Amino acid sequence: MAEFDYKHELSKVPHEPGVYRYFDLTGEVIYVGKAKDLRNRVSSYFTNTKNHDRKTLRLVSQIRKIEFTIVHTEFDALLLENQLIKRYQPKYNILLRDDKTYPFVCVTNEHFPRVLTTRQVDRKLGTFYGPFANLKPMYTVLDMFSQLFTIRTCNYNLAPDNIAAGKYKVCLEYHIGNCKGPCEAKQSEPDYNKDIEQIHHILKGNLKPAQEYFKGRMIEAAGELAFEQAQGYKEKLDVLQRFQSKSTVVNPKIADADVFSIASDESAAYINFMRVVNGTIVQTHTIEIKKKLDETDADLLAMIIVEIREQYGSQAKEIITNIPLDIDLKAEITVPQIGDKKKLLDMSLKNVLYFRRERQERAAAEATANASKKDRVLIRLKQDLQLKNLPVRIECFDNSNIQGTNPVSAMVCFIGGKPANREYRHFSIKTVVGPNDFASMYEVVTRRYSRVLTEGTDMPDLIVIDGGKGQLSAACDALKALDLYGKVPIIGIAKRLEEIYFPEDNLPLYIDKKSESLKLIQRIRDEAHHFAITYHRDKRSRNSLISELENVEGIGKKTAAKLLKHFKGVKKIRDATFEEIAEVVGQDRASKLKSYFSMLEQ
Numbered sequence: 078m079a080e081f082d083y084k085h086e087l088s089k090v091p092h093e094p095g096v097y098r099y100f101d102l103t104g105e106v107i108y109v110g111k112a113k114d115l116r117n118r119v120s121s122y123f124t125n126t127k128n129h130d131r132k133t134l135r136l137v138s139q140i141r142k143i144e145f146t147i148v149h150t151e152f153d154a155l156l157l158e159n160q161l162i163k164r165y166q167p168k169y170n171i172l173l174r175d176d177k178t179y180p181f182v183c184v185t186n187e188h189f190p191r192v193l194t195t196r197q198v199d200r201k202l203g204t205f206y207g208p209f210a211n212l213k214p215m216y217t218v219l220d221m222f223s224q225l226f227t228i229r230t231c232n233y234n235l236a237p238d239n240i241a242a243g244k245y246k247v248c249l250e251y252h253i254g255n256c257k258g259p260c261e262a263k264q265s266e267p268d269y270n271k272d273i274e275q276i277h278h279i280l281k282g283n284l285k286p287a288q289e290y291f292k293g294r295m296i297e298a299a300g301e302l303a304f305e306q307a308q309g310y311k312e313k314l315d316v317l318q319r320f321q322s323k324s325t326v327v328n329p330k331i332a333d334a335d336v337f338s339i340a341s342d343e344s345a346a347y348i349n350f351m352r353v354v355n356g357t358i359v360q361t362h363t364i365e366i367k368k369k370l371d372e373t374d375a376d377l378l379a380m381i382i383v384e385i386r387e388q389y390g391s392q393a394k395e396i397i398t399n400i401p402l403d404i405d406l407k408a409e410i411t412v413p414q415i416g417d418k419k420k421l422l423d424m425s426l427k428n429v430l431y432f433r434r435e436r437q438e439r440a441a442a443e444a445t446a447n448a449s450k451k452d453r454v455l456i457r458l459k460q461d462l463q464l465k466n467l468p469v470r471i472e473c474f475d476n477s478n479i480q481g482t483n484p485v486s487a488m489v490c491f492i493g494g495k496p497a498n499r500e501y502r503h504f505s506i507k508t509v510v511g512p513n514d515f516a517s518m519y520e521v522v523t524r525r526y527s528r529v530l531t532e533g534t535d536m537p538d539l540i541v542i543d544g545g546k547g548q549l550s551a552a553c554d555a556l557k558a559l560d561l562y563g564k565v566p567i568i569g570i571a572k573r574l575e576e577i578y579f580p581e582d583n584l585p586l587y588i589d590k591k592s593e594s595l596k597l598i599q600r601i602r603d604e605a606h607h608f609a610i611t612y613h614r615d616k617r618s619r620n621s622l623i624s625e626l627e628n629v630e631g632i633g634k635k636t637a638a639k640l641l642k643h644f645k646g647v648k649k650i651r652d653a654t655f656e657e658i659a660e661v662v663g664q665d666r667a668s669k670l671k672s673y674f675s676m677l678e679q
Contacts, residue, residue: 083123086143090116093147096157098165100142106165108136108370111154115145130371136169152405159383169369171377179208182215182280189235189259189266190273192219192228206280208388209360218279225287225313226272227257227264235259282354288317331356331417334395335386335408338425339378340433343465344368346377347436349429350385352393353421360389363432379404397422454494458539458594461586462577464566468539469493472500472525473601474552475543476517477609484509486521487609490537491601501608514544515551522555536565543602545571546578553580570602636666 112118209215245260257264295310490500549569576585659667
């Protein structure tokens with residue numbers, strides 16, 4: 078398979094705003110994106126690979142063709158991106174919500190319009206209001222319409238010719254007072270449309286015209302001494318007043334505005350939308366968007382603002398958000414710090430944070446319920462330490478230098494919550510003189526991960542340092558030197574109070590002493606400590622044996638180490654034949670060794 082020549086493709090991409098599309102080997106669109114500068118944005122995928130996460134690297138590896146469309150402004154690019162994502166549904170893009178997910182209220186385009194609920198949106202059929210994520214407010218509004226207006230519920234074609242021809246007869250709705258009988262010309266179309274006009278106002282969140290409409294008719298009826306009719310209009314005004322009192326009212330000076338707040342985690346973004354009309358919150362909706370790549374909150378929010386404003390038919394001139402947006406959204410963007418707008422934004426944030434917590438807790442509960450005990454512990458550890466990924470592979474380091482002699486370090490590895498003995502490593506300290514735990518930790522972490530980078534072996538999901546802030550700081554310095562800091566989570570565990578320390582955080586974390594996740598960290602730490610102590614004792618014993626062998630004339634450290642490596646102990650050297658020793662160190666040294674051991678036996 079020929080390698081993708083991205084440099085040649087990039088030479089065709091202009092420095093203009095627009096939308097780009099990536100295709101894979103099969104010709105399928107796998108990603109759609111927008112940019113202020115197409116050349117700069119597209120080239121960043123191929124030239125800044127160190128900053129990419131795994132998903133982005135996988136996307137780049139699959140690109141075999143690039144197409145782009147130049148537009149006038151970044152806002153035009155945002156609109157086009159929105160449309161193309163809906164059309165192609167690329168696997169690396171977030172999936173925008175479908176209009177059919179929630180119901181709408183439709184006021185039809187026909188003679189004597191009807192008011193319907195539908196999930197099928199066809200703008201040719203009428204004017205659509207919604208979507209209504211919560212059905213209760215929608216049915217409350219429809220119930221109010223039935224109390225205020227006499228709107229037909231039949232599906233007759235009430236064209237003037239059909240009415241004049243007498244095709245239809247009034248039904249039960251007419252006889253019980255819910256309809257005025259337009260099918261038999263008992264109500265004129267202009268009179269009927271006065272009610273429809275008020276319905277449009279109310280669905281837009283503007284109650285004042287409807288209130289004035291009923292108030293005017295009440296006064297008119299009273300002036301004509303039609304007191305019963307006037308009382309009917311007064312009751313309709315009361316219905317409107319009760320409906321308005323149940324609405325969340327903010328400062329009337331905030332006339333029309335859309336409020337958006339966003340909070341996210343490593344896998345999803347959570348966005349709350351509140352629509353304010355004439356100082357009243359008329360609609361609210363919170364959604365969850367699953368991330369596909371490492372999208373920023375600003376990029377996600379800009380895309381969702383366009384989508385939701387289109388869905389809700391909003392043309393508010395002000396957008397209130399909790400993060401700044403560097404894009405023209407055809408409205409004034411405000412990030413308030415004080416005042417009534419800040420209180421409104423805080424209300425939105427409270428909703429989105431509650432929604433996020435509820436979703437995270439539900440996901441964690443489901444994952445825990447479906448997991449084995451091993452997975453359950455790792456899931457809990459991930460939550461306690463706020464890790465991005467499940468800590469499947471954990472590596473732990475410990476130093477040992479009893480009385481300042483023979484300094485050594487050890488690393489143990491746990492995979493899936495269980496010790497992986499073949500992955501354990503010993504380190505004899507080479508660059509540090511004397512007992513210096515911090516310098517020793519720097520050396521062994523550097524040596525360990527230099528080798529991992531060179532050999533391309535697995536990097537851990539979590540590094541644990543047995544020690545407090547000093548040892549942790551030394552390990553972090555080693556990771557910084559290797560350009561791994563911030564890419565691999567690292568913690569320190571202090572022995573005395575079992576405190577968990579994070580880099581650059583002065584305050585430790587205290588995990589519940591009964592927690593399975595703390596017990597796992599303790600077990601890993603204790604294993605590293607035991608492994609380091611065992612190696613330290615072996616090394617001390619070995620060094621004492623070497624010192625004993627050095628008493629023999631002609632036997633130095635190298636020769637002594639060579640003998641111990643071959644025979645595994647002084648006793649076995651003493652019991653070996655002359656010929657066996659001579660094969661390792663030669664006849665002259667073998668003769669001296671035999672003479673030395675014979676002298677000791679006398």
